[in-house]
Amino acid sequence: IQPELETLGRTTILLLLVIYFYQGLEFPSFDGKDRVLHINERNYKKALKRFDMLCLLYHEPQPAHKGRQKQLQMTELVLELTAQVLEDKDIGFGMVDSQKDAKVAKKLGLEEEGSLYIFKDDRVIEFDGEFSADTLVEFLLDVLEDPVELISNPMELRAFERMEEDIRLIGYFKGEDSYYKAFQEASERFQPYIKFFATFDKTAKHLSLKMNEVNFYEPFMEEPAILPGRQLSEMEIVEFVHQHKRATLRKLRAEDMFETWEDDLDGIHIVAFAEEEDPDGYEFLEILKDVARDNTNNPELSIVWIDPDDFPLLTTYWEKTFKVNLFKPQIGVVNVTDADSVWLDMSNDEDLPTAEELEDWIEDVLSGKVNTEDDDDDCIS
Amino acid sequence: IQPELETLGRTTILLLLVIYFYQGLEFPSFDGKDRVLHINERNYKKALKRFDMLCLLYHEPQPAHKGRQKQLQMTELVLELTAQVLEDKDIGFGMVDSQKDAKVAKKLGLEEEGSLYIFKDDRVIEFDGEFSADTLVEFLLDVLEDPVELISNPMELRAFERMEEDIRLIGYFKGEDSYYKAFQEASERFQPYIKFFATFDKTAKHLSLKMNEVNFYEPFMEEPAILPGRQLSEMEIVEFVHQHKRATLRKLRAEDMFETWEDDLDGIHIVAFAEEEDPDGYEFLEILKDVARDNTNNPELSIVWIDPDDFPLLTTYWEKTFKVNLFKPQIGVVNVTDADSVWLDMSNDEDLPTAEELEDWIEDVLSGKVNTEDDDDDCIS
Numbered sequence: 001i002q003p004e005l006e007t008l009g010r011t012t013i014l015l016l017l018v019i020y021f022y023q024g025l026e027f028p029s030f031d032g033k034d035r036v037l038h039i040n041e042r043n044y045k046k047a048l049k050r051f052d053m054l055c056l057l058y059h060e061p062q063p064a065h066k067g068r069q070k071q072l073q074m075t076e077l078v079l080e081l082t083a084q085v086l087e088d089k090d091i092g093f094g095m096v097d098s099q100k101d102a103k104v105a106k107k108l109g110l111e112e113e114g115s116l117y118i119f120k121d122d123r124v125i126e127f128d129g130e131f132s133a134d135t136l137v138e139f140l141l142d143v144l145e146d147p148v149e150l151i152s153n154p155m156e157l158r159a160f161e162r163m164e165e166d167i168r169l170i171g172y173f174k175g176e177d178s179y180y181k182a183f184q185e186a187s188e189r190f191q192p193y194i195k196f197f198a199t200f201d202k203t204a205k206h207l208s209l210k211m212n213e214v215n216f217y218e219p220f221m222e223e224p225a226i227l228p229g230r231q232l233s234e235m236e237i238v239e240f241v242h243q244h245k246r247a248t249l250r251k252l253r254a255e256d257m258f259e260t261w262e263d264d265l266d267g268i269h270i271v272a273f274a275e276e277e278d279p280d281g282y283e284f285l286e287i288l289k290d291v292a293r294d295n296t297n298n299p300e301l302s303i304v305w306i307d308p309d310d311f312p313l314l315t316t317y318w319e320k321t322f323k324v325n326l327f328k329p330q331i332g333v334v335n336v337t338d339a340d341s342v343w344l345d346m347s348n349d350e351d352l353p354t355a356e357e358l359e360d361w362i363e364d365v366l367s368g369k370v371n372t373e374d375d376d377d378d379c380i381s
Numbered sequence: 382i383q384p385e386l387e388t389l390g391r392t393t394i395l396l397l398l399v400i401y402f403y404q405g406l407e408f409p410s411f412d413g414k415d416r417v418l419h420i421n422e423r424n425y426k427k428a429l430k431r432f433d434m435l436c437l438l439y440h441e442p443q444p445a446h447k448g449r450q451k452q453l454q455m456t457e458l459v460l461e462l463t464a465q466v467l468e469d470k471d472i473g474f475g476m477v478d479s480q481k482d483a484k485v486a487k488k489l490g491l492e493e494e495g496s497l498y499i500f501k502d503d504r505v506i507e508f509d510g511e512f513s514a515d516t517l518v519e520f521l522l523d524v525l526e527d528p529v530e531l532i533s534n535p536m537e538l539r540a541f542e543r544m545e546e547d548i549r550l551i552g553y554f555k556g557e558d559s560y561y562k563a564f565q566e567a568s569e570r571f572q573p574y575i576k577f578f579a580t581f582d583k584t585a586k587h588l589s590l591k592m593n594e595v596n597f598y599e600p601f602m603e604e605p606a607i608l609p610g611r612q613l614s615e616m617e618i619v620e621f622v623h624q625h626k627r628a629t630l631r632k633l634r635a636e637d638m639f640e641t642w643e644d645d646l647d648g649i650h651i652v653a654f655a656e657e658e659d660p661d662g663y664e665f666l667e668i669l670k671d672v673a674r675d676n677t678n679n680p681e682l683s684i685v686w687i688d689p690d691d692f693p694l695l696t697t698y699w700e701k702t703f704k705v706n707l708f709k710p711q712i713g714v715v716n717v718t719d720a721d722s723v724w725l726d727m728s729n730d731e732d733l734p735t736a737e738e739l740e741d742w743i744e745d746v747l748s749g750k751v752n753t754e755d756d757d758d759d760c761i762s
Binding site for chain 2: 022023024025026027028029070071074081085086087088089130133134135137138141145149150151153155156158159160162163197257258261262269277278279280281282283286309312313314315316317318319320321327334336337338339
């Protein structure tokens with residue numbers, strides 16, 4: 001190495017030393033090797049066979065507009081980097097053009113442009129979240145894990161109980177060879193969006209679960225919905241999940257943010273911004289949870305909670321679009337078609353609204369008394 | 382609009398409709414407008430004056446190597462996107478070349494290539510974390526907030542108590558015009574890495590704080606270190622923080638990951654991987670916290686906890702480099718100069734080590750009995 005080093009300038013050597021001195025935190029950058037396949041009628045069957053998991057991005061045709069072209073290129077780059085990072089995991093990646101490959105798309109059931117479809121065993125999982133390498137890699141690693149986690153001691157039970165933000169199911173079964181099988185198969189249909197847990201032992205008593213009983217925990221709720229213990233079929237469990245899965249209070253997550261946003265109620269969302277790490281935000285969130293618990297049986301109500309800390313790149317965009325200050329908690333109604341919005345006046349810095357005041361305001365929203373059109377002349381926010 | 386629409390293809394119209402139909406979650410992409418200044422001897426003073434906050438990236442000279450050139454371009458792009466997102470916040474951004482602008486760098490006290498230096502009022506804050514737009518924007522928004530948060534009711538106190546991962550200080554003062562001022566000034570020196578809280582009212586009683594007393598909470602510790610209530614100067618508080626700030630158990634955070642990594646003990650780190658969201662990971666972390674609490678007075682011990690969920694892009698890199706399976710908790714010793722490592726054998730799936738077993742292993746590490754060199758022939762991990 002010596003003679004080669006001598007040809008390098010002093011700065012470069014210093015730099016090499018610094019890089020050399022600390023190792024263990026090297027972020028990957030795209031190495032330029034093409035790993036993403038262009039899927040067409042000739043190669044799609046082979047691709048499906050070749051990999052444990054195949055991820056297909058269903059995208060718009062090559063756009064004429066320069067800016068859009070660049071965006072599509074960036075999207076492909078994100079997919080390339082994801083493929084590179086997950087190189088050893090036997091996952092295939094491909095792109096399907098909604099125009100050129102329309103036939104393949106139809107055969108594979110691809111429908112929403114911009115979505116990534118993951119083929120695993122005989123299931124298809126749609127990813128309709130933030131298209132960044134971070135989010136994608138984390139999502140795909142989750143898909144690789146077992147769809148059911150076993151809970152076998154009080155500490156693990158505590159971990160389960162702490163996950164209040166997530167939709168969680170837990171079932172109590174005799175063992176692997178039991179009605180657990182139906183539960184496991186049901187879990188595969190919701191992985192990784194909805195978390196499934198099972199226990200085979202006395203841990204179940206702490207949850208007062210009876211044998212073969214399945215409990216569904218809506219986010220932030222203390223009491224579960226119960227599917228009584230009997231011979232449950234996969235379809236019964238799947239039905240039960242579909243019945244309960246739109247939560248009264250749901251947190252916007254990078255991995256399914258667009259899906260959540262498209263699941264609006266009559267064209268609007270009630271949106272609450274609160275930073276959980278901030279004392280003010282935490283307090284507001286606790287009030288919001290109280291309101292959600294009181295109204296959990298109202299099918300008209302589903303509040304989207306956004307923690308700005310989870311979406312730094314959107315924070316200033318939201319501030320501009322909604323004309324609100326996101327250093328403080330906010331709650332408002334957003335029209336999803338035009339992003340028109342109206343926000344509850346909480347300008348009195350000292351006092352957050354009480355649960356009652358919040359409930360009154362929500363009632364006014366649901367009855368249409370508070371809506372995004374009325375304020376278009378006199379500005380409230 | 383009608384005639385123009387007719388010239389577009391059907392797909393494009395559909396796409397426009399989809400995009401039009403849902404609004405409110407548009408991620409920014411770089412608009413191509415240059416916002417980042419190239420700082421030199423002629424313009425640096427003006428730049429410092431012009432903005433409330435000036436962020437300067439101190440970077441290596443234009444490299445000859447193509448790959449490195451591209452990396453520097455990507456870095457600049459990250460800075461451009463950050464500048465675009467924060468456009469309305471009166472923050473300036475610039476690049477300083479360590480060779481061409483060596484004089485300016487020296488004047489400004491820039492030392493570490495790859496670091497971002499933030500000039501705010503008469504302070505300089507060094508950012509030595511993950512260089513992504515997400516992390517940078519979140520970091521800079523934190524710097525814009527007040528350096529001290531006020532705690533004024535039991536709910537906010539609970540928020541404070543829940544932040545066990547962070548280094549936190551809390552002080553009890555008469556009001557804004559009191560010794561609080563010294564506390565506030567001290568807080569500015571550590572913002573946003575170390576969190577400062579204050580209370581002016583009876584909330585203090587819950588923490589059994591005396592008037593003018595300042596408590597320092599090390600991450601994961603239940604009992605604070607106490608700086609007794611008397612006329613404290615800014616420097617006394619700063620000293621106190623420096624004395625305590627290297628924690629027995631510290632979580633790796635994107636915003637200061639490289640700084641943490643460079644703060645090794647004798648060239649090694651004890652590194653624990655545990656996913657907090659995972660029952661196994663949670664359980665292991667609780668054991669780790671017990672060990673840390675028992676050994677909080679040992680200055681030789683500082684365990685770096687990494688939650689793989691926080692670093693999806695590094696997970697497979699770590700698995701390869703350290704030859705460990707990160708779907709499960711792991712603890713090991715890592716040599717920071719060559720990333721050589723040795724890991725505690727936890728292959729017995731059922732049982733995690735007890736706190737005692739973990740302590741014994743840590744003792745062996747600290748005494749040198751377990752080290753990264755011995756296994757180089759017979760592979761343990």
